[in-house]
Amino acid sequence: MKITYGSRKMKIDPQKPADLSAQIAQAIRDAIVSGKLIVDERLPSEAELSDQFNVSRPTVREALKRLAAQSLIRTQRGATGGAFVNRLGFEDAYTQQITTSTLLLSMNAVSFDTACEARYALERACAPLSAHRRTADQLATMRAEIFRQAQPGLTDEAFCASDVAFHRALVDGAGNPVLSYQLAGAVEAMQPLMNMITFTARSREEIIVLHTQIADALENRDGDRVDATLVKLENYTRKLAQDVAQQRRKPA
Amino acid sequence: MKITYGSRKMKIDPQKPADLSAQIAQAIRDAIVSGKLIVDERLPSEAELSDQFNVSRPTVREALKRLAAQSLIRTQRGATGGAFVNRLGFEDAYTQQITTSTLLLSMNAVSFDTACEARYALERACAPLSAHRRTADQLATMRAEIFRQAQPGLTDEAFCASDVAFHRALVDGAGNPVLSYQLAGAVEAMQPLMNMITFTARSREEIIVLHTQIADALENRDGDRVDATLVKLENYTRKLAQDVAQQRRKPA
DNA sequence: AATTTTCATTTGTCTGACATTTAAAAGTCT
DNA sequence: AGACTTTTAAATGTCAGACAAATGAAAATT
Incomplete structure (x- = not known):
């Protein structure tokens, strides 16, 4: 050169x-x-x-x-x-994307609602594509993560990690590496915020039900139902976060 | 420390x-x-x-x-x-996001279709939010860019740059900084790929019509129509790229 | 009291040296 | 001649010490 x-x-x-x-x-x-x-x-x-x-x-x-x-x-x-x-591979790009997003969220007092809205808006963008293209393998991954989430003695952190893995499989199902790369940040960067939520047995149950509905819908290649269930999941997640915030204000 | x-x-x-x-x-x-x-x-x-x-x-x-x-x-x-x-601000994060995305696309032989699909999928995720929340200012920005796109002696590069500005205003209309940050890469990184297209007067006209429809729909806060028009725009863009590819294969 | 000067601290840069790694070249033995 | 070993050269990795430049605080002066 x-x-x-x-x-x-x-x-x-x-x-x-x-x-x-x-x-x-x-x-x-x-x-x-x-x-x-x-x-x-x-x-x-x-x-x-x-x-x-x-x-x-x-x-x-x-x-x-x-x-x-x-x-x-x-x-x-x-x-x-x-x-x-260096050939900037997707893996390297993922990693950079995730660290940047995580720092951005943690350093700028981004509200849970804002981050949550962004994440689910983007994830819903994948729903129709994923319903079309998801492989059997990706579906199996999601089922496996749902199974893991149903285990009793799971810590909150492990539950969140499994949640992230589930959603990444959903995103990867779209079969578009550019999309997967873009969403890696949105999904993974949410994890620290999600970790602030303590999941009761009841709320885990509810989430697992919704995850199962999503997997079922993907199995039937029903994009609309995936989308609708993601909306439900978003609403439920935001409600959980609100409860936590309320509980902290009035700890008695 | x-x-x-x-x-x-x-x-x-x-x-x-x-x-x-x-x-x-x-x-x-x-x-x-x-x-x-x-x-x-x-x-x-x-x-x-x-x-x-x-x-x-x-x-x-x-x-x-x-x-x-x-x-x-x-x-x-x-x-x-x-x-x-350093407080990692949104501006710095944008910049990093854009350079990473641009390099990723240019170094990995990502097809136009793949990148285009990802971009419009993400942009459509903003449509309903933007229809709700867009400010008068953002709408004015979009109208101004449409006006610029209609100028005669505009180079292809300038047309593309204006196109990017238009779409960024659309994304910013969602009023979610996390979303804006995530999409900065998707929108801006497409520009080098878009620059490979030579826009005829006819195709510019068509794009401007669609842009105007999007602006009108946003003005009326009609998210569904924004979404539908974005789909049309995506299809038209992909068709243009296909024509270019075909023309190159058979240059006679 | 206000201004100027001095000064210590810290980053920015340079020079020169040695250690370590690595592959190719040279040498040696069968 | 061919296979193996040794040497060597080139490159990055690391270190030590030095000086320049910037900058705010302390000291001196008006």
Whole structure:
């Protein structure tokens, strides 16, 4: 590669002398996004980059670490090593999406209702597609999670985790990886908020009934019924959260 | 803060001696996500962190740059400077979401149909909410973008950009910031794919008609009609893309 | 009391060095 | 000649020490 821009060496804005590593990271990021650097292409060695950008190696390294944090590059040691443009896979994208969403929710005092509304609105978008395309495997996963949710001594955390797994199977049923990626954040980021709810045996029972109805509807490829049941589930979840909030205000 | 973990100094896994900076970044990241470090809290100075983790300052700095790349911390020079836990705002989250989504689509040979299906499925999820809650301001934005789209000498890129602005106003109309954040990626990441389509005067006209119908339906708070028109728009968009693909196969 | 100066702290950057990993090249033995 | 071992070169990973630059607080001055 070159990372050239007009002349032989890439220019970095001399107006903003602060944060050289950020500028270099941006220059390389641009080269990747714009397609000047393609997947699996090797970047110049750190020494060469130091030369090209006229900075020291530690500065180049800081820039590369920034890119590595975004999974834009991967590094490999050894004779044929170096930094390579990373193929951003769906798995990596999921992970980033989830951590960003989780932080966003926890740091911005997003209300349970707002998050819940967003999550179910998005999930309902998957319902018709999932009814059409869900595989037997995905249906089996959902049944298995429902079975797990019915186990007695299950902790609230484990119940929530199983709930997330159930809903992910529902989303994956749409057979659209882009959709699955987008919703990973919405579904998973809700878990910390859901964990604040203590599920009574009664409420678990109710949720399991609704989950079973969803699975049944998917089995019959009845998208409308999936959608209607998701609405019920949303309403019930919000009611549970309200009860918890009320109970905390008046703990007597 | 402490970043302690049991004893006074945080332990980092001695099993994986490679990539110390990644381990340190993860340790601090965990401290932030778990709430041990709260927003705006100052981290120890780089020198102190070097001591705590028993590594050199450059290594600590690489770790901090990783976190800065994820907008988890910000740094400030000077006597009272240092690294501070950053409040991840919706703006930062949007940006990250968009770059990740764009890269994901461009690097994984996602078909136009798949991306398009995901985008419209998600957008339709906003339709009923937007019909309820859209403000006069958001409606005005949409009308203005429609007006712009009707200008003659508009380039395809500018037309696409206006299209994105129109759809973002629609999404924002739902009045749910979490939803807006989630959909930012889906809508914006489509733009590079949309740019591959060359819009004839005829097809622009058709799109503008549909956009106008959507705006009218939102004005009347008719969610069902917004949804129905979005379906039409999706079908039309996919048809346009198919025509382009066919034209390329048989360029005579 | 207000202003200016000094100063200590902290991040940003550079230089140079050594350790570690890795694959290819060179060498050695059968 | 072919298979195995050793050497070597290139690259990242890490460290130590130093200086520059920014910045707010303390000290000195008016």
